[in-house]
Amino acid sequence: MIRMLLLLFFVSVAAFTLVSVSPIDPLQANVGQAALGAMSQEQIAKLSEYWGVGIPPVERFFAWAGDFFRGDMGMSLLYRQPVTKVIGVKLVNSLWLMAIAWMLSGIVGFILGILSGIREGSLLDRIIKGYSLVIASTPAFWLALVLLMVFAVWLKVLPIGLSVPIGVEASGVTIADRIQHAILPAITLSITGVANITLHTREKMIEVMESDYVLFAKARGESTYRIVKNHALRNVLLPALTLQFASISEIFGGSVLVEQVFSYPGLGQAAVTAGLGSDVPLLLGITVISAVFVFGGNLIANLLYGVIDPRIRRGGSRA
Amino acid sequence: MKEKKTVLNIRDFSVSFEQYERGFHKTVLPVIRNLDVTVHEGEMVAVVGSSGSGKSLLAHGILGILPYNATMGGEIWYDGELLTPKRQKMLRGNEIVLVPQSIAFLDPLMKIGSQIRKGKKDKASKARLDKIFEGYHLKEEVQGLYPFELSGGMNRRVLVSTALMGNPKLVIADEPTPGLHMDMVRRVMSHFRELADKGAGVLLITHDLEQALEVADRVVVFYAGTTVEDAAASDFQAQETLRHPYSKALWRALPQNGFQFIKGTQPYVKELPDGCPFGPRCEYCTAECQKEIAYREVQGGRVRCVHA
Known part of the structure; x- marks a missing residue:
């Protein structure tokens, strides 16, 4: 718990420092050069106050932190709504996306990794490994653009962006609409996530297949299928689960880029908007929420180890 | 003595590895060559050799679980029939079983x-x-x-x-007692002895001659990938009844026989001499020892030495 508080503190300090030293002038960025020139001194002074331009950064940070501890995350300067509300809406949109991507990449990556690692150097292994390496070195935004071009522009089977159809009332948006809009971004995120999980699982699988206990299982006449089922799966699943929960951070990071490409109004896109528009309360809010998720993922990974691995679960109580 | 059925008969067995060194230069490492062992029903045969002489590969070869870059030569006969990869797959874990060294194999x-x-x-x-x-x-x-x-x-x-x-007819024990207390060793060995007494053939692979002599019926001495002597355990009671100079050297190295050691080390696979691998360390070594040496019967045992 203390660790988490410390983490949140340093993450918010870092984020705040970055925004403070950013060369973006909030007035120019949000009002526009032309409009700013046409304004009176009074108006400019009012705006400066709204964006907190004149106040020293340290003072501003502690003002924010004080409110935050009281449970008030402040008002978003851009959306003119409480930060909690903005984040709430965006988070729901993003969670969809990230949850799908996270599960897909985890399951597909694990299966591919296992298949690949059963026999190192086999044709299947080389294909899967080659594919993973290519994908792992492909930028997510580029992949997003390619998919967008193929499925939305050329084939026209999926929407080109946003999370709901254009020109439809909020009440008229169906679940099917939402799913349709989430498919491309989710697939992009999954594909990039798969490569990482596959390569790690493969590595671990090769290690297991070369272990003494697999050799002995072979000597005892167990078939490859039985060896994978009886020994390999349980030994690979453990590190894979840890990796899976630790990979939440990557999904978060990837979603920022992917949401931008697909104009998907999620947390990632909100973060970009907040950063470019100097919406400090919103940016800090998003940063803290993301940090909580990533921290939570890693925490779950650690705790799971204790629950699943008998050497920790039962070894601890015996010692 | 009643003639017992032969469970395992290994003739001129060899294992070599293909290895790439410095880029694409391929070399073949003959880790085991000229290995001959027989095991009869109810008999416990110990293969004794120092560490790094390739003993475990013998076990893996019999079971057909050598690594993919290993090539096997020679013949393995099991129960009167040639042991093909297909039979190995069928029999391992059931009639032919391996007892590993430690629980790291679980x-x-x-x-x-x-x-x-x-x-x-x-x-x-x-x-x-x-x-x-x-x-x-x-x-x-x-x-x-x-x-x-x-x-x-x-x-x-x-x-x-x-x-x-399974229904073991051949038990292969690969260094089953590493680093164990002598009491413990005896207890473990008694389990294997029991299996042999029930009719199975037991092949004990070990580096510990003393231990082997206590339980085994026969001892096969293994040096640098080659079997140099096949002797009854009782032959080890005196130096004179042994046939190969290396076996004699082993005998002299036993604590009760003076703890003497001979100079030099077992040659590395890449630096094997022609002919007898023990040649360079042997006091009787002659020009003849550098030729191919036959494994011949001498006084009820077998030896691969021209001077015996």
């Missing part, structure tokens, strides 16, 4: 009971395991433990138990 995340049963859950396998455990005075709770929870004493009995799930 899956750390699988409970002992289901691991020994190879994941099978039928009544027959359960009853069989219960009976085996009873025979080794292992409590039923042990089946629910994970390998890391076993005590040193249980380890060995659990490992031997794995062999009994």
